[in-house]
Amino acid sequence: QKNSCVLPEDLKNFYLMTDGFQMTWSVKTDDTPMPLGSMVINSVSKLCRLGGSSVYSLPSAPTLADLEDDTDEEGNGDKPEKPHFDSRSLIFELDPCNGNGKVCLVYKHAEPVVSLDTEIWFLDRALYWHFLTKTFTAYYRLLITHLGLPQWQYAFTSYGVSPQAKQWFNMYKPITINTALLSEEADSFVNKLDPNKVFKSKNKTPVLKKKQPSQPPGSQKSHTSMTSTKTSSLAGNSSRK
Secondary structure (H helix, E strand, O other), X not given: OOOOOOOXXXXXXXXXXXXXXXXXXXXXXXXXXXXXXXXXXXXXXXXXXXXXXXXXXXXXXOEHHHHOOOOOOXXXXXOOOOOOOOOOOEXXXXXXXHHOOEEEEEEOOOOOOOOOOEEEEEEOOOOOEEEEEOOHXXXXXXXXXXOOOOOHHHHHOOOOOOHHHHHXXXXXXXXXXXXXXXXXXXXXXXXXXXXXXXXXXXXXXXOOXXXXXXXXXXXXXXXXXXXXXXXXXXXXXXXXX
8 A cells, every 4th residue: 555556466376375485495515504495475564665765874875776787688589678776667575685685576567557477586686686487486486496596596697696595505405516417418307118128037046066077886885894994993982991
């Protein structure tokens, strides 16, 4: 009511279920937990409008509208028209991104009446706009699939994520950060299993037993006579005892 606009239906349903969302997760390095992922959707009370106030709390301080670069080409080709900090657009902060930028809900046509056409945009620290999704539902899916990794929104910019953030992506989301490789080689991340090799019966080679050399008959007779002699001598010893 304050800004004379209506929330999009999917975002309205989200706020009817929960007043905002925040989830963080950590990794353990040297037995010490280190905060890493952060997923945030501001509550209704924190849906602050951007562009209406001064950047600095000083008299005659410039606003975001004063700092906006009007020389950018807008709406050329497939590129959507960028938001404006002045009265032409209404911009609300959804996620402060831990100081790495801002994810914003944008009403692109606010004059003469605020339209229901909303989009989700990312505003980087240099005040450049980057389109993310058409709907809040699509953005929420992106937020979950990227695990809230640091600077994940920069993956949708022309300059990409920082080298440090890329290391975390390679560890926890390798397919996401290697989308070009995935499009070129569709089977590069697929485990290939050949059932013929797995369940192939192994032919065991029979072990040939070595035949002992046959002894001549004379040696067998002598062995028998020696055995009988030892037996008789043992019997004699036992009888003497």
